[in-house]
Amino acid sequence: MSFKVTVLPSQHEFTVEDGQSVLDAALAAGIVLPYSCRNGACSTCKGRVVEGSYEGGPNTAQIVSEEEREQGYTLFCQAKPLSDLTIEAHEVRMASDIQIRKMPSRIVEMEKLADDVMVLKVQLPASDPFRFYPGQYLDFILRDGKRRSYSMATPPNEANLVELHIRHTPGGAFTDHVFGVGATQMKLREIQRVEAPLGSFFLRKSDKPAVFLASGTGFAPIKAMIEHMIAVGDKRPVHLYWGGRRPVDLYMDGLAREWENQLPGFRYFPVVSEALPEDNWQGRSGFVHRAVMEDIPDLSGHQVYACGAPVMVDSARQDFTTHCNLPEEEFYADAFTTAAHSV
Structure with a gap:
């Protein structure tokens, strides 16, 4: 029925x-x-x-x-x-030329940036332009029909090339394959079936200052958004807060620092929660969303884009709307759940 x-x-x-x-x-x-x-x-x-x-x-x-x-x-x-x-419910208005479709993809580059983070570059079919919004994700469709979701870390481009940041979850069938743990090892030129673009987490057009909040590989869609802003000359004020347990978790820290020279009004704040003495960490410590609250106690005129662990996203949503006057409709988020994003 x-x-x-x-x-x-x-x-x-x-x-x-x-x-x-x-x-x-x-x-x-x-x-x-x-x-x-x-x-x-x-x-x-x-x-x-x-x-x-x-x-x-x-x-x-x-x-x-x-x-x-x-x-x-x-x-x-x-x-x-x-x-x-x-x-x-709030509806998300999307352009008519943004079409979700299934297609083959080819692994063309693999680079390990940390013990548990692999950057994949994936080539989608070049014959048909692949349109998406910076911040959206794709699904790998595995042979048994299960799916694994990863945010695209680059904005749309003519080459139909997307970048993905894969964090290893020991025992996870897909990430074990990516990292060569167990019986199989992902290889260059390997074909994987994908569906994309997916998700309602993407950069909205606005003149409001933007606060980007990321934990771990939640940096990936934020990277796509910021690189899009650089490409189109978006000059609104931007604050990026990227949190990790240890400094090594900020696996593209150098790139984030370079953006301060490429995007007017951009500021970057790395935050580490569990640094060890051998890390010699001299920067900010604690929960990453709390650093936002310390710096910008009134978020009433801002947009916030948060991506990463659900506990971080949920805490930020609750605290920003309750204590920092952020309008609920200006909080955009993608929570990286284990079932969807990690294995």
């Missing part, structure tokens, strides 16, 4: 087929709701059901508080209608 879903405030409508989630049905209908992991591990797709009944899914209770669930909030990537629904 299928059900109709009406989106407020746009009044757009779409149909959810039996077994589909609200999010999957919306995307199939060309209606882009905010989303990231698509597996119920982050809160990006959270929205409110105004009218109708639905099954919330197994992960919703872990992400959405009991109080919010009583108000009708749920995760649209998990929710499956039991009747026609009216939902309340």
Whole structure:
């Protein structure tokens, strides 16, 4: 049985087929709701059901508080209608030429920048321009049908070449393959099937100062956004806060420092939370989002783009909107969940 879903405030409508989630049905209908992991591990797709009944899914209770669930909030990537629904959600307006498609890709470069970070460069088919927004991600589609998601670390380019930052998760089938642990080793010119572009985390057009907040390989989509700003001459003020446990986790620290000479109004703040004595770390320490709060206690006139571990993203969202006056609609995020981004 299928059900109709009406989106407020746009009044757009779409149909959810039996077994589909609200999010999957919306995307199939060309209606882009905010989303990231698509597996119920982050809160990006959270929205409110105004009218109708639905099954919330197994992960919703872990992400959405009991109080919010009583108000009708749920995760649209998990929710499956039991009747026609009216939902309340922000829609993401995307250009009509941004098309999600499956395609072959070829591994053309591999560079290990840290013990647990590999930079891959992947060639997509050159015959058809690959259009995407800086900040979006792609999925590797594995032979067993499982997927692994990685943010694209470069802005769109004529060569259809994308860069990915892969962090090794020991025991992870895909990352073990990338790092040559176990039976197989990823090789240059290897073919991998991908689907892209995905996600609603991308740079919005605005004159507001931008705060970029990254932990670990959450730096990848931020890199794409900043390089796009450099390419188009975007002159709005930019603050980049990049956090890691140890200095080695800031695996492109030199590049981030170079941006201060390439982008007017750009400032970079590396933050380390667990430096060891042998690191000789002289910079800022602690939680990376707290460094933002110390420097910019009033975020009411800013946009924030946060990417990395869910605990960092969720803490930043909560603290920035509660204590720093950041409008909730100006907080854009992509949480790197283990199930989606790491194995």
